[in-house]
Amino acid sequence: MSFIAPLRPGRESRRKIAFVLAVFLPVIATVLTDRVGALRGLPYSLHLLAVVVVGILGGLAPSLLTVLVSLLSRCCMLLMSTEHTLSIYAELLHVLVLVAAALVVWFMSRERQRSEEQLEAALVALQERTDDLIASLNSSRCACWTIDLDSGKSERWYSGSYQLFGRPYSELEEMPSLLPLVHPDDDQRLRDLTESMRNSWESVVFEYRVLWPNREVHTLEMSGNRVSGRRCVWRGVTLDITERKKAEAALLRAEKLAAMGRLASTVAHEINNPLESVTNLLYLARSGICLDKDTQSYLATAECELARLSNITRLTLGFVRTSASAAETEVAAVVDEVLSIFNHRFETKNIRVECHYQPDVCITIAPHELRQIATNLIANAADAVGLGDARIAIHIAREENKAVLIVEDNGGGIDQVHLPRIFEAFFSTKEEVGTGIGLWVTKELVEKNGGQIFAQSSSQPGGLPSGATTQFRIEFPLAR
Numbered sequence: 001m002s003f004i005a006p007l008r009p010g011r012e013s014r015r016k017i018a019f020v021l022a023v024f025l026p027v028i029a030t031v032l033t034d035r036v037g038a039l040r041g042l043p044y045s046l047h048l049l050a051v052v053v054v055g056i057l058g059g060l061a062p063s064l065l066t067v068l069v070s071l072l073s074r075c076c077m078l079l080m081s082t083e084h085t086l087s088i089y090a091e092l093l094h095v096l097v098l099v100a101a102a103l104v105v106w107f108m109s110r111e112r113q114r115s116e117e118q119l120e121a122a123l124v125a126l127q128e129r130t131d132d133l134i135a136s137l138n139s140s141r142c143a144c145w146t147i148d149l150d151s152g153k154s155e156r157w158y159s160g161s162y163q164l165f166g167r168p169y170s171e172l173e174e175m176p177s178l179l180p181l182v183h184p185d186d187d188q189r190l191r192d193l194t195e196s197m198r199n200s201w202e203s204v205v206f207e208y209r210v211l212w213p214n215r216e217v218h219t220l221e222m223s224g225n226r227v228s229g230r231r232c233v234w235r236g237v238t239l240d241i242t243e244r245k246k247a248e249a250a251l252l253r254a255e256k257l258a259a260m261g262r263l264a265s266t267v268a269h270e271i272n273n274p275l276e277s278v279t280n281l282l283y284l285a286r287s288g289i290c291l292d293k294d295t296q297s298y299l300a301t302a303e304c305e306l307a308r309l310s311n312i313t314r315l316t317l318g319f320v321r322t323s324a325s326a327a328e329t330e331v332a333a334v335v336d337e338v339l340s341i342f343n344h345r346f347e348t349k350n351i352r353v354e355c356h357y358q359p360d361v362c363i364t365i366a367p368h369e370l371r372q373i374a375t376n377l378i379a380n381a382a383d384a385v386g387l388g389d390a391r392i393a394i395h396i397a398r399e400e401n402k403a404v405l406i407v408e409d410n411g412g413g414i415d416q417v418h419l420p421r422i423f424e425a426f427f428s429t430k431e432e433v434g435t436g437i438g439l440w441v442t443k444e445l446v447e448k449n450g451g452q453i454f455a456q457s458s459s460q461p462g463g464l465p466s467g468a469t470t471q472f473r474i475e476f477p478l479a480r
Contacts, residue, residue: 018058
């Protein structure tokens with residue numbers, strides 16, 4: 001919004017007014033001169049005043065018209081009067097004086113007009129620069145400020161800047177202090193910084209958080225310098241770096257995930273080699289003819305457990321090696337493969353698994369990615385259920401042109417406060433054992449393959465329509 005107000009009416013309007021006055025003022029001056037005895041000795045005094053006024057208002061042309069009308073009105077008045085005689089030389093001299101006055105006034109008005117035009121051009125240029133600065137401040141999400149630490153009202157935020165606090169700056173000007181808007185955890189740090197600035201001449205760079213009216217938390221970065229020559233005045237800018245902080249956090253999460261993937265690949269690969277050796281040794285031991293039946297049974301059990309462990313390492317390597325291309329994959333076959341991994345856990349916790357499959361439900365996905373999705377959901381369900389009447393239900397069905405995979409459990413449920421955040425990386429409700437990446441990775445894989453994932457939960461037993469407490473529903477496009 002422009003702060004430059006019009007300095008005067010438009011030039012065209014002024015010139016029109018000047019031409020009208022150029023006709024009427026000389027006539028009025030002639031009448032007054034004839035009627036007022038004191039003015040008869042100075043017959044053109046009022047005409048001179050009219051020429052000056054019209055010249056200032058409209059320039060040279062209206063002032064010359066004023067001279068002409070003055071001469072005509074004066075001559076007409078003298079011709080109609082019997083008390084005065086018309087002196088051509090005297091009237092000519094008076095006209096020359098009026099013309100000279102008109103030229104002087106015109107010259108002075110022209111210089112004034114040039115000064116006004118230069119001032120207007122300077123103000124327009126200043127306004128353009130101000131508008132550019134305001135646009136730059138808003139696009140860069142920053143605001144300019146001045147702090148006078150010795151005054152009662154210390155903060156001054158320049159209008160037009162980006163609204164760092166989610167409020168217009170007119171509202172901020174009415175607040176005695178902006179400290180109530182600062183996040184409680186950063187309030188004392190900001191107060192300490194303000195005190196240190198009283199005796200410091202070093203530049204300051206400080207990050208703090210503020211609370212918006214909608215309770216959003218935004219991170220600000222303040223940079224400022226002390227103004228030389230003034231007692232305790234600081235100027236600077238403050239930037240909203242919320243998006244930058246989110247990007248840094250996302251980069252950190254990605255780096256953590258990459259590190260975990262490399263670690264999982266290394267561990268799985270290193271375990272796989274000794275597993276093959278132990279499996280071979282167990283086979284040779286079982287081939288001995290001198291072993292009794294109990295020993296044979298123990299060795300067979302050990303071989304089965306090693307096979308299960310080998311399958312887990314194979315799946316782990318499949319999770320971190322994502323080179324396999326998407327292919328038509330039957331959902332039920334992959335889910336059954338994952339369930340076989342958890343058989344021992346199901347038996348240990350006495351978990352009843354209910355499978356409801358429609359046949360030949362296929363989607364286009366890399367098998368290892370679907371395996372990882374199913375593993376994360378089934379593992380979370382197994383962790384959620386208790387030891388008594390534990391139940392996990394898995395549904396695979398077609399709905400129109402979609403393949404639907406549903407994993408339900410009757411565990412303790414997810415708190416409604418935490419439910420919106422369960423797909424965030426490194427957010428976990430399992431404080432001791434949770435890593436917070438399972439559901440995040442699951443969501444990424446589902447959306448990567450054109451699907452959607454939904455979660456609903458209830459803290460009441462059987463709170464969902466299906467009788468479960470927690471349900472994860474995944475929808476994929478059916479394979480063509």
